Amino acid sequence: MAAGFSLPSARERTPLAEILLDHIRSEGPIPFSEYMRACLYHPEHGYYAQAEARRFADYYTSPDVHPVFGRLVARQLAEMWERLGRPAEFTALEGGAGTGRLAAHILDFAERALPEFFGALRYVAVESSEARRAMQAQSIGRHLGAGRAESRAALPQRIPAGCVFSNELMDAMPVDRLVHSAQGLREIFVGEREGWFVEVTALPHSPRAAAYFARQGVTFAEGQQAEAALEACEWIEETGRRLERGFVMTIDYGHEAPELYNTRHMRGTLLAYRDHQVSEQFYGAPGLQDLTAHVSFTSLDLWGRNAGLERTGLASQTRFLLALGRANEFGDVYDEGQTETERLRARLKLKTLIYPEGMGETFQVFIQHKGLAAPALTGLSEL
Numbered sequence: 001m002a003a004g005f006s007l008p009s010a011r012e013r014t015p016l017a018e019i020l021l022d023h024i025r026s027e028g029p030i031p032f033s034e035y036m037r038a039c040l041y042h043p044e045h046g047y048y049a050q051a052e053a054r055r056f057a058d059y060y061t062s063p064d065v066h067p068v069f070g071r072l073v074a075r076q077l078a079e080m081w082e083r084l085g086r087p088a089e090f091t092a093l094e095g096g097a098g099t100g101r102l103a104a105h106i107l108d109f110a111e112r113a114l115p116e117f118f119g120a121l122r123y124v125a126v127e128s129s130e131a132r133r134a135m136q137a138q139s140i141g142r143h144l145g146a147g148r149a150e151s152r153a154a155l156p157q158r159i160p161a162g163c164v165f166s167n168e169l170m171d172a173m174p175v176d177r178l179v180h181s182a183q184g185l186r187e188i189f190v191g192e193r194e195g196w197f198v199e200v201t202a203l204p205h206s207p208r209a210a211a212y213f214a215r216q217g218v219t220f221a222e223g224q225q226a227e228a229a230l231e232a233c234e235w236i237e238e239t240g241r242r243l244e245r246g247f248v249m250t251i252d253y254g255h256e257a258p259e260l261y262n263t264r265h266m267r268g269t270l271l272a273y274r275d276h277q278v279s280e281q282f283y284g285a286p287g288l289q290d291l292t293a294h295v296s297f298t299s300l301d302l303w304g305r306n307a308g309l310e311r312t313g314l315a316s317q318t319r320f321l322l323a324l325g326r327a328n329e330f331g332d333v334y335d336e337g338q339t340e341t342e343r344l345r346a347r348l349k350l351k352t353l354i355y356p357e358g359m360g361e362t363f364q365v366f367i368q369h370k371g372l373a374a375p376a377l378t379g380l381s382e383l
């Protein structure tokens with residue numbers, strides 16, 4: 001392996017940093033995906049093993065902003081149920097359900113506003129973090145108790161009819177990091193020097209990264225870096241296999257391959273989040289900061305096809321929420337008995353979700369279907 005370069009970084013010697021440095025000293029440099037997996041999912045010291053209070057100090061997701069996000073997603077799920085011919089049981093499976101906040105918004109709204117759909121709804125909240133799963137007992141405890149919802153660590157074997165959806169799951173899947181050098185594709189590994197992490201470039205540890213980019217038709221400029229999201233591809237393919245009829249809906253920030261891998265992203269899209277600050281300090285505080293990379297919707301499309309998923313469409317979150325909300329002039333944003341000040345506050349939160357300069361254009365909604373003819377969906381309709 002070639003020697004790499006040190007990164008100027010804030011160094012916080014977390015317990016996980018010590019574990020990883022010891023491991024690298026004895027085994028040699030590791031792929032970035034292994035480092036990222038430990039940072040996010042180490043059972044004791046990983047970012048997602050921590051209490052959720054920590055996360056609010058770092059960043060917010062759409063369900064944190066206002067329940068109207070979940071209410072409009074519920075309307076889209078109800079329409080999917082219609083498109084499937086109103087099956088007696090419709091599984092709404094949320095991948096990476098976290099503490100169950102979005103689940104609560106969807107279930108409570110469906111119960112109140114979409115009673116027929118609610119009668120068929122079976123909500124499966126899939127969350128790998130034990131700490132977060134435990135918190136679902138509070139957020140959706142009533143629905144769990146009634147048998148309307150189920151909390152699980154992993155996907156069930158079969159999903160007969162329904163929709164598998166996620167919000168900010170794919171961007172949290174470990175990625176490998178590659179760089180296109182004059183000699184060809186090289187991988188950025190995580191090594192150790194003088195007691196801290198260094199990046200080490202060498203030949204890729206597997207041919208899969210090169211195949212990942214080739215299948216998406218990506219060509220790189222010299223020196224360009226990019227992430228290979230192989231775990232996200234595995235997840236979508238496995239999900240597609242287990243789904244017999246229905247939809248997969250991925251809400252996340254990202255692009256199609258030509259945009260994601262263009263020279264505007266010469267350093268890739270990997271970012272660290274801590275204290276509402278975004279940085280490239282990937283080694284700053286292992287286990288105490290979130291790490292994410294933009295999603296390639298092209299890769300989800302291509303790997304989904306391996307399992308019979310077909311592309312339904314891609315829309316910005318702006319278009320998706322506007323299309324679903326305009327039918328009742330965004331009445332879903334309000335709760336009964338609200339004062340005018342509360343209603344105004346709710347409208348401002350809706351703007352954060354929808355406005356292009358807020359989350360609206362950053363986030364995209366990518367929908368795939370299986371076992372039914374190309375369905376028209378309100379969330380993907382033109383405005």
Ligand SMILES: C[S@@+](CC[C@H](N)C(=O)[O-])C[C@H]1O[C@@H](n2cnc3c(N)ncnc32)[C@H](O)[C@@H]1O
Nearest residue numbers: 048061096097098126127128129167168169172
């Ligand atoms: C960025 S958080 C998003 C949480 C939530 N969806 C939201 O919007 O607030 C990603 C979540 O996905 C979970 N996760 C990651 N990989 C997973 C997997 N393979 N299966 C289930 N959950 C997973 C993490 O533990 C974490 O709770």
